[in-house]
Amino acid sequence: MIEIDIxxxxxxxNGDMDLxxxxxxxxxxxxxxxxxxxxxxxxxxxxxxxxxxxxxxIVVDGTVWLDKNYSLAVQKREIGFVxxxxxxxxxxxxxxxxxxxxxxxxLVKELLEITxxxxxxxxxxxxxxxxxxxxxxxxxxMMNKPKLLLMDEPFSxxxxxxxxxxxxxxxxxxxxxxxTTIMVSHDLSEIYHLSSRMxxxxxxxxxxxxxxxxxxxxxxxxxSISFDGEIVDIRKGKTSYFTVISIGQQLVEVEMSFKExxxxxxxxxVRVKSxxxxxxxxxx
Amino acid sequence: xxxxxxxxxxxxxSFKLATITTIIxxxxxxxxxxxxxxxxxxxKPYLEALTALPIVLPPSVLGFYILWTLSQNSVIGAFFYxxxxxxxxxxxxxxxxxxxxxxxPFMVQPLQNGFESLNKNMIEASYISGxxxxxxxxxxxxxxxxxxxxxxxxxxxxHTVGEFGVVLMVGGSxxxxxxxxxxxIYEFVExxxxxxxxxxxxxxxLLSFIVLxxxxxxxxxxxxxxxxx
Numbered sequence: 001m002i003e004i005d006i007x008x009x010x011x012x013x014n015g016d017m018d019l020x021x022x023x024x025x026x027x028x029x030x031x032x033x034x035x036x037x038x039x040x041x042x043x044x045x046x047x048x049x050x051x052x053x054x055x056x057x058i059v060v061d062g063t064v065w066l067d068k069n070y071s072l073a074v075q076k077r078e079i080g081f082v083x084x085x086x087x088x089x090x091x092x093x094x095x096x097x098x099x100x101x102x103x104x105x106x107l108v109k110e111l112l113e114i115t116x117x118x119x120x121x122x123x124x125x126x127x128x129x130x131x132x133x134x135x136x137x138x139x140x141x142m143m144n145k146p147k148l149l150l151m152d153e154p155f156s157x158x159x160x161x162x163x164x165x166x167x168x169x170x171x172x173x174x175x176x177x178x179x180t181t182i183m184v185s186h187d188l189s190e191i192y193h194l195s196s197r198m199x200x201x202x203x204x205x206x207x208x209x210x211x212x213x214x215x216x217x218x219x220x221x222x223x224s225i226s227f228d229g230e231i232v233d234i235r236k237g238k239t240s241y242f243t244v245i246s247i248g249q250q251l252v253e254v255e256m257s258f259k260e261x262x263x264x265x266x267x268x269x270v271r272v273k274s275x276x277x278x279x280x281x282x283x284x
Numbered sequence: 285x286x287x288x289x290x291x292x293x294x295x296x297x298s299f300k301l302a303t304i305t306t307i308i309x310x311x312x313x314x315x316x317x318x319x320x321x322x323x324x325x326x327x328k329p330y331l332e333a334l335t336a337l338p339i340v341l342p343p344s345v346l347g348f349y350i351l352w353t354l355s356q357n358s359v360i361g362a363f364f365y366x367x368x369x370x371x372x373x374x375x376x377x378x379x380x381x382x383x384x385x386x387x388x389p390f391m392v393q394p395l396q397n398g399f400e401s402l403n404k405n406m407i408e409a410s411y412i413s414g415x416x417x418x419x420x421x422x423x424x425x426x427x428x429x430x431x432x433x434x435x436x437x438x439x440x441x442x443h444t445v446g447e448f449g450v451v452l453m454v455g456g457s458x459x460x461x462x463x464x465x466x467x468x469i470y471e472f473v474e475x476x477x478x479x480x481x482x483x484x485x486x487x488x489x490l491l492s493f494i495v496l497x498x499x500x501x502x503x504x505x506x507x508x509x510x511x512x513x
Contacts, residue, residue, distance in 0.1 A: 051408055075411055091424070
């Protein structure tokens with residue numbers, strides 16, 4: 001059981017704001033933390049880790065981490081942290097990175113087997129791919145059997161296939177060690193797949209808290225589908241106008257009347273919606 | 285032409301002084317450079333300016349202040365003389381103290397730059413793993429700044445071997461005590477013994493070049509073989 005009630009002034013890119021989070025987390029929960037950039041997600045994780053100061057209270061399984069005039073040192077919080085980019089010790093091999101946290105060779109062997117990294121145990125971080133490095137980071141974070149595992153967009157730099165692999169490994173590890181976990185993520189399928197509870201943060205406060213399924217599906221009407229994209233061009237056809245919109249790796253053309261076109265301009269971020277179509281799913 | 289003999293004492297003294305100075309400065313500079321690299325304190329620029337002073341001050345000015353501070357006319361000098369019967373000027377101890385001030389920036393600055401270039405998350409990962417600052421510096425930070433570390437050690441050593449003004453001010457020229465190679469060369473020139481001056485200078489030139497060359501070769505090698513083993 002983790003009790004959190006913290007406040008902190010932030011001077012972000014969107015001006016000053018207050019991080020103000022009050023939250024209870026049950027043992028073994030897998031929390032997904034979502035929200036726009038600059039909403040305070042990373043700062044929240046860093047405050048939990050003890051890497052940044054805040055006022056308020058954090059109590060973990062009866063142990064006080066933060067209280068008036070008291071803050072438990074980061075070294076003593078027994079947490080695991082996976083950063084957005086690799087934070088491996090470059091002067092140590094994969095195995096040494098894990099053993100540096102704790103001299104427990106049995107655990108190292110088990111973790112490397114789960115993540116299929118056993119054959120890379122003697123390799124140095126610079127010789128590994130991004131995905132391999134991030135899996136080592138994950139293993140290292142598990143080495144002290146943390147009371148709380150914090151992950152700050154651990155997959156953001158990885159390709160979709162590698163993401164899927166890492167997601168599965170995280171699930172296996174979560175089941176194996178029952179680690180209470182908070183993960184920052186923007187990927188909806190990832191959140192849906194992994195988390196038992198989802199929080200949405202905006203300007204430093206929680207605006208949504210519930211099951212991922214409920215939050216994600218209620219956000220849009222159930223029969224509609226939408227994509228976020230950017231207008232790259234607006235051009236004139238014979239009778240009407242066309243806007244060219246980039247969505248992910250695709251360019252899409254949408255027809256518009258002269259009146260509608262006045263409302264948009266090139267480089268604007270837009271949402272493309274479709275409703276009441278029967279959607280077809282194809283294998284890739 | 286054959287009338288001179290090569291005395292090794294000034295060279296040995298130069299290298300002894302440089303070795304001791306480098307060791308002492310390394311121990312003092314690692315914590316200082318680490319503090320400077322990690323702090324967000326308003327004191328930082330003041331400390332940085334203070335640390336860099338020996339680069340811009342004329343050695344005579346630095347030497348004069350050190351001489352004045354260590355002599356028995358000052359509180360510090362008098363304290364050491366009266367309580368421990370230690371004199372700090374015109375002997376080897378004084379030279380070591382003076383050299384530590386003189387070469388301080390050459391040790392601190394490369395180390396600080398090295399520490400600042402480290403991935404911040406890597407340092408934090410070490411803290412999260414339960415390691416103290418000292419453990420983190422020794423096991424994570426220093427091994428990951430090998431080129432900067434080598435530069436700091438070698439340049440400090442070389443710079444101390446090459447010092448002249450401060451040494452002359454604080455140590456004078458006592459054979460086998462404070463007469464280092466650079467001072468010996470000055471004296472040869474003063475008495476117009478150009479043959480000896482040539483020989484001593486040539487040796488210094490060659491040694492200095494070899495030292496610097498080895499640093500640059502190592503750093504070049506590190507840059508293109510970034511895989512640590």
